Amino acid sequence: MDTTNLAAFLAIVDTGSFSEAGEKLFLTQPAVSKRIAALEDQLGTPVFDRIGRQATLNEAGKILLPRARQMMELVKGTRQEIINLNSDIKGPLSIATSHHIGLRRLPEILKTYTNQYPDVKLDIRFVDSEASYEMLNRGEIELGVITLSPTKQPNLLPKKLWHDPLVFMAAKDHPLTRLKKITAAQLSEYQAVLPGKNTFTYQIVQDLFDQEALQLQTAMSTNYLETLRMLASIGLAWSILPLTMQEDDLTVLDVRLKGASPARELGYILHPKRTLSNAAQAFVTLLESSKDNTLTQ
Template identity: 35%
Template sequence: MDIDLLKTFLTVARLKSFTLAAKELQMTQPALSKRIKRLEAIVGRQLFDRVGNHVAVTEAGQLLQQQAPQIISDIEDTVQNIRDLSGKVSGELHIGTSHYIGLHLLPEYLEQYADTFADVDVNIEFIDSELAYERVLSGELELALLTFPQQKDPRLEHELVWKDKLAIVCHKDYALTKESNPLEQLENYPCILPPAHTFPRELFEVQLANAGVTLGKVKTANYLEVIAKLVACKMGWTLLPTRLLQSPLVSLSSEQFLSDRDMGIIYRTNKTLSNASQELVKLLQTANNNRQYQPQ
């Protein structure tokens, strides 16, 4: 079976829309519909009930949705394992990364990797940490780089690569800075955090709770860079990695007030990584080794 048909099916099933799926896959909607019809002809059952612009997965589709990721993973693993028998580092490397890691931490290593392993076709997907976590578990991604969750799934290997120092920050002229003890007045000012039920939000809430901080009004924004911009407009206070701390933002907390944020690589414990993935893991491990010997 053509695994592209299965990947197309999974995208439609996840987004519940032919239009959105076609946009994400960068193909025309008629071409996408043709793939789904071809897959339905192969399995002999209708996979979607079409209602206007939205679709619902049928019972047959639900069964395929459960098993397709493993089918895709098995086929891709077999092909890659055959290629890896030569010991050559080549083929396709598809990884997911959070926006923060992809923008601020990965580039220097990615450039080195591309120069060293020119025969590897690297595809990077910028996605939220919790979605990347799910897609590594399902086999859709071999590797992902993300903020570690509070509860780690034992089916995944978690290799620490980076530790981020965090600080409570606001604009230098924000009213909070005029308080005699700003850290005791945080609940009286709006806080801007990542959306609920995301790994960074869970981490930040735990950090604040451990520090004895009570939250008042909470606003949300999707990315730390956006949150930094909003705080720079005096919209509230937040937690940020210290690498994003630049004028007009100032830190209200000491280095000991909050714990570090752990970030790194995840991959399945029951899967042998391809040569291309192994080399990326080795390269990123040097970041962790270098960090261990730097003054904190």
């Protein structure tokens, strides 16, 4: 079975349309259609239901999908093992990271890496940490440097690098700053600005409030922590942010909670069944050298 036809098939599944699949593969839409026609000719049956501009998997397509992913992974892994026989560190390296980690944790690592390995072509994708898990499962990236999921994610290998304490913060003139010891009930009386409900950070905050049977009042949400910091600093609401983001325009609130002090674990994720390129292995080595010495495993 032709791998170029399978690649077109998977691109349509991931994007939902022939035209977007063409953009992803740098092909024209007719070229994508031609590849799918060849695939369907090989199989002797259609694999998509075409309704308007949307393409959805039919029963044959649903059977093909997991096998297509396995075949493409096998080809990619075999190619990578052969390439790795040459010990040179060069070629493409696709990684995903969150905006916060990219701004606050990676600059020196990236600077060192590009100086040491100028022949590597870095492809850095700034996405929500949650999206990195999906991208890694689909084989779009080699690793993600992200906020690690509080719960175990199947098929992926997480590696902790940095313990990231979270603290409640508000502008210096916010009413909460006049209180010496703040209960969760008092905190719940004021609006918050927080990441979206689908994020790991929001889940941490929600769990703390659930333990005390309290409701969160969310004024607005964004997944960009730098934006949350700005909104809190102008007095719009309180927020919960990494301790490393505290500066003179924000006051750390002394909030007393029943649960453990909130924190995130930052690190990287790999797919244990995929062979890392030499470029990715070199990047992992640099990441490991930056690990917190106090981080518990």
